[in-house]
Amino acid sequence: MKKLVLLFILTITISACDFRKPDIANVRKTKMEIENPDRHYYPILRGSELSAEYKFYNRGNEPLIIYDVQASCGCIEIDFPSTSIGKDDFGFITLDYDSAKNIGYVEFYITIVANTEKDIFTTIKFDLNVVTSPHYTQDYEEIYLQRRKEKLAGEVDGDLTQQGYYVDEERTIR
Secondary structure: OHHHHHHHHHHHHHHHHHOOOOOOOOOOOEOEEEOOOEEEOOOEEOOOEEEEEEEEEEOOOOOEOEEEEEEOOOOEEEEOOOOOEOOOOEEEEEEEEEHHHOOEEEEEEEEEEEOEOOOOEEEEEEEEEEEOOOOOOOOHHHHHHHHHHHHHOOOOOOOOOOOOOOOOOOOOOO
């Protein structure tokens, strides 16, 4: 029985090694084409979300493997295919942007790491204006104080807006 369990664990371990992506330095290169890589979106209201899909094609003769996709901001969630894309096939990279932390003009860069011929890094970008509600606009000080109160709630005694100081009664004369 122990030999059977050991054989089963060994088989699982060996098969798991086959599911890893090959090293990017040793894999054959291919070509990737992205539809509309630079986009300019219409203004959105602060706090709303934007979903964007980038369609890409494998235009080379080898399978296209996307190793990683990284955004220039933590406010973007990324979903990309984990399997390889065959010759003349396509896939999607989906971006979900949350505008709660931005005001005004914003520009984001998304870097795709894949086995492409010219360079393993391919960059796509999008930009837009994040506008506030016309009914009420908080200024930066109000936003900062509100977040600070939420973060320090119950941790500090006294009024957080009073940023004074105090001294000890002892005097040092030099």
